Amino acid sequence: MTSTEIPGTHTPDLLRLATAGSVDDGKSTLVGRLLYDTKSVLADTLDAVHRASVDKGLTTPDLSLLVDGLRSEREQGITIDVAYRYFATPRRSFVLADTPGHVQYTRNTVTGASTAQLAVLLVDARKGVLEQTRRHAAVLALLGVPRLVLAVNKIDLVGYDEGVFEAIATEFAAHATALGYPVGSVLSIPVSALVGDNVVDRSTNTAWYTGPTLLEHLETVPVEPDPHHVPFRFPVQHVIRTNTAEFTDYRGYAGQVAAGTVRVGDEVVALPAGVRTTVSRIDTPGGPLAEAEAGRSVTLVLADEIDISRGDLIAPAHDAPVAADEFGATLAWLSDKPLRPGSRVLVKHGARTVPAIVSELSARFDEQRLVSVPDPLSLELNEIGRVTVRTAEPLPVDDYAVNRRSGAFLVIDPADGSTLAAGLVGAGLPALRDQDSSTPEGDLVSPGP
Template sequence: MSSLLRLATAGSVDDGKSTLVGRLLYDTKSVLADQLDAVTRASVDRGLSTPDLSLLVDGLRSEREQGITIDVAYRYFATPKRSFVLADTPGHVQYTRNTVTGASTAQLAILLVDARKGVVEQTRRHAAVLALLGVPRLVLAVNKVDLVDYDEETFRVIAKEFAAHATSLGYPRGSVLSIPVSALVGDNVVERSAETPWYSGPTLLEHLESVPAAPDPHDAPFRFPVQYVIRPRTPEHPDYRGYAGQVAAGTVRRGDEVLVLPAGLRSTVERIDTADGELAEAAAGRSVTLLLTDDLDIGRGDLIVAAGQAPVPTDELDATLAWLSEKPLRPGARVLVKHGTRTVPAFVEELTSRFDEQKLSSVDYPETLSLNEIGRVRVRTAEPLPVDDYTINRRTGAFLVIDSADGTTLAAGLVGAPLAILQPDQDVDRATGTAPGVAGGTERGSSPPASEA
């Protein structure tokens, strides 16, 4: 059985994300005949002699008309070696919030740059967002190398600059790979290009098939947010009381001792039900109904966890926010915090710092956080929440900030450790963009040359 890799794409406008994804789908034979026919007809209507593969991804009418990606598009494809779930995210600055959504579950991200333009402001912003979300591995796809005559030095300069930026954001050496590609003609996407004899590294697909996946969420401590309490009250099930939801992390088995938070109630798992019958165990991602041996007062918003690995509920959150609203955040704001299936009133006590992803520096105690800005905050909640540190558990270490007036999402929040660049004792070499003791750039003579950070 092949393994699964969740990945996301990001990049600036017109860097060719949709074309790259379309190329991956086309060259791995993951496109249905009728889809390809429709794309071919649409391409002919535009006066093109070859299919515009970006149309395989930009499915919304507004996206086709404007030639941009607006929403997050999820694509599924597979090779004999691995299965993939790919989130294609927008490039425009105003849609950075969608990048947060698409990258929130990614184990790897492909960040595109145009070889003619190199690393730009939006590249640095997306890299910061990916680092913030804890995406463990990056691929820098230096696209449109055919338009710079497959120049090796152009690729090396871009790869070195991005390597310095990535290490400054906390990415360790070896977790970032740069690949010269042309999504339009297929160079180094699935097939190796004869036009880049100076590049000895893997093609994009070869790397995706072989890169180690992030730690399996099945191995994390068990977490189960209760979404619904099932009480059928039928003659066949007069005393049935089940707690329905999706396993957010870890694995639960019959007989496991569990704790119900935030109340701290203790019990044992008696049964694990599904629509297809009982299970002996259920792992992360599985939707089930748990029955416990004790009749407890449990409702939507409660969190069932492994008794020996339980988080301590707290009403004070020190967290990093990616601000997603056009309305700026100021200290003293009253909002709602949604953690798992629980939503509680909250109060923003202070803005601790704001991260400048362009200068790789932070501003202490800013007056506001504006659209697409990243900062550290202290939030006081009306009720204790059983949160984990985001670096330990991405599902229960994350939360949403919601406008209490109209219910719109204002920010994505991550509990615990901030970006490396936001650590209070972290200094940055402004000349190279790297932190002390962190190697920037790339090494000549490595394989692939000048492409790994």
């Protein structure tokens, strides 16, 4: 992959973004247009796309082929997997997840958007806001994606009509506001991915639009920083025991800093055991550090020899999460197998997986009407629900609204190991928070020992 980055310059930051939308809204073509117009495609890949386009009888390159790389995707004409693409401009680097539009693959949208700092949600200018548009917006809000771009695509097919664009933008803005998005966090842009209007270059066909092009917005939108300001969280992935000439009986705890910052000398607690100690070293392959921030993979050496194993969590002694064996949560159900109260599952939180029971299903969120339906009998594929989870062992969880890294978990089928749901500790969406009157915000209802 080539880049438009100027040699010798430094790309200031990284933006992680995802696309979402309904089938045939043009997501893959839009991503292909971004890659094509920023010259982020290898020459041989571009030649292959030109040849494939000629074989299809097209006079212009089919840019969606730059993204829909699987043979089954090309044959069906739809995106079925999450396609990750990387590109850069002189101003910023990008990691883009192109997610499926078909309702059957909403689970992949959850995967692609789970780490996104911004999402581009496409609608067809001829169709406007659809059921799947509202569903995707609810998923993005639930996952805490802080910024949205509504790309009103195929604006050329409605004669670049300003009235059509404004009606769609107004309707979606009201929906996003109801989902909890503040004013200024959602931008609507009229685009034509096929022609190139307002994707990278400003279009003369939309003189009435005075906002930025899509790429201009992506290059300049403030990037939400990694969660350094939240309390330190460190899930232990591996325990290192070794003897070297420099260290006798070395014991270190390897993993990635999930949130916050850790410094040498900090007093910490190992959960769920609850034993306190201090950090004596922060080791990396490049040498020791005085401190490490979120996203950094390190090995922590502690002052005392205590019982810590894979799956434990190291946190500040003064600001540790609650170790709970029962907590309220929001689930985005991703399985064809419905969820019913009393279902036995596995919960994977950080590096730990424990048996659990979904003891209560208290509400289902209707993402179309933005209301909460109490006491549903089940939770079906792609539905969002409010549950109570009881685990066999206490888990050190945070409310997702406070700490995304330690407030998220997966629900797994114990029979075959398949993923059943993406889970978030707490209420997640405003309508579900309004529904929950039995417990305080955060919902850690039964602390473990």
